[in-house]
Amino acid sequence: MNRLGRATSPYLLQHQDNPVDWWEWGEQAFAEARRRDVPILLSVGYAACHWCHVMAHESFEDDQVAAVLNAGFVAIKVDREERPDVDAIYMSATTALTGHGGWPMTCVLTSSGEPFFAGTYLPKPNFLQLLGAVTEAWSERREELLQAGSRIVGALQSVTAPRSPAPLAAPELDQAEFVLAREFDSQHGGLGSAPKFPPSMVLEFLLRQHARTGEQRPLDMVTQTCDAMARGGIYDQLAGGFARYSVDAEWVVPHFEKMLYDNAQLLRVYLHLYRATGSALALRVVGETADFLLADLGTTEGGFASALDADTDGVEGLTYVWNPAELVAVLGAVDGVEAAAWFGVTDRGTFEHGRSTLQLPSDPGDPDRFATIRRRLALAREDRPQPARDDKVVTAWNGLAIAGLAEAGALLKTSRYLHAAQAAADFLLREHVVDGRLRRSSRAGIVGAAAGVAEDYGDLAEGLLSLHQADGTARWLRSAGELLDVALRHFAHDNGGFFDTADDAETLFTRPADPSDNAAPGGQSALAGALLTYSALTGSLRHRQAADAAVAAAGELAVNQPRFAGWTLAVAEASLAGPLQVAVVGGDEGAAGLIGLARASTSPGLVLVQGEPDAPGIPLLADRPRPEGRSAAYVCRGFVCDRPVTTEAELHALLNSPMS
Known part of the structure; x- marks a missing residue:
């Protein structure tokens, strides 16, 4: 009996017809393992994961494998995006035991949840060998397995002990930039070598570092990386949006899944790069990425879906790659050959079977013709089979999307981006808040049972605060404050940081408290950033102190391993800059000019509100x-305020003064 048919997770639903007798994570599954006196096989993945699909086809859809699993194990399937807490603790075990992690994750547990084997993708022969060895050991040497599980849990619990706080001031932030410069790929952009991931949060830190110090190197690293990604195969040259990562160092061949969290963060990075430099390429990427979010990930309820799959009809990248003959078939001989030259499509190919991803080393000389050819190719691509969509709406990632769209709508004066952010915020506050607490996700308007984790509270609060600054609605500020107060009550760690799970959440073998940032801001840094912004918008010293304590809790990590603490470093830059508070009173043309000038400022962490004097709910x-x-701007930093100014020249001088 497969029990996944009623799941709200698209990933679990992908496995509902497997011959494996899957259980969802929960006490019933553990009770069944105790009743049958068998170990637990835990499989963790997500809907857009290519190798998760491969293992499913090889093993979980295979009757031979299913027979072994069903006879000797209780099999539990977990969507890592729906249960990041479960994923986190078993990924720590996997990394500790194997030296690396990834998905699909395969663990074997005792009936109390202690892992005694952990790994990732296993081909069918290896998987069957593992199942056979565990079955034999469970029968013949069970005490050894139980002791091994206890040792692993004990070791992991000791590793998660909090580090001493280390505040991040200017010298520490400069040192972090120095470390990043050493790890920077000066030839291709980005950090390290293959596989290469978009370092969104690090790029945001470097932009803020440049704004504070005026040094050119941080900006050069951002510009080179963003240009290389935008011109590489990792970026969809026809319809916008970034793939998850590049398998090579040159950004040519992506892992084709498109994730909401990547695109939401990169939208913001490219927007801020455009604000700092006026880059036409960055501006184009902002518009195309925002349009991708609305067109391909928007849901009828108003939220944003989690991802587009890496595979189409079981073939990775099938929708996206081309050969020269296919271009000619769509465009004709002349335009097809020209397009192949523009996009680097050759007979040899950059991907599999002589097909290529599309790159754009430089902009063609005729922009109108280029735009026409792109449209024709995009329309032709729509007739191809399309990747599946994981339409689960994750609270944290929607918060990131709200922040990016709200800022883009305000800075670029594009109302549909702002309206999309408002619709998503309204949906999340209406459906994802249950009895005053956040839920992690929903699907088709039905909210799931999984409780929200720290990143959900931090990222949604961040999005609401960005939206409040974009449209001046007091409701968003009030709701953000309510979420942050819940987080302070239920997630606070005694070292000044935050646990990933609430104090009344399901008890796991350890309570995760990871200070690092990975593909998206970790819960601790997400909350730190939102707390800092909220304190600047309200004048709350309590929230400011909580923000600075959370930054300090990750300070040692941020200085020594800045690649894994990008958002903590970005928040620290905002804190060091004040943050700068700008309040514009009035609603006439003069006010609009002051607002536009403030929005164009690159001051790290600048907050901006607008409205009439004494507007309700806007401190x-x-x-x-x-x-x-007359309309005027009030500028304050660190609880010290200048006199109000009424001209753009005066405001420009204040925004660019040494205190700013």
């Missing part, structure tokens, strides 16, 4: 009249 507008009836 920065309280007791701030219009001087002589």
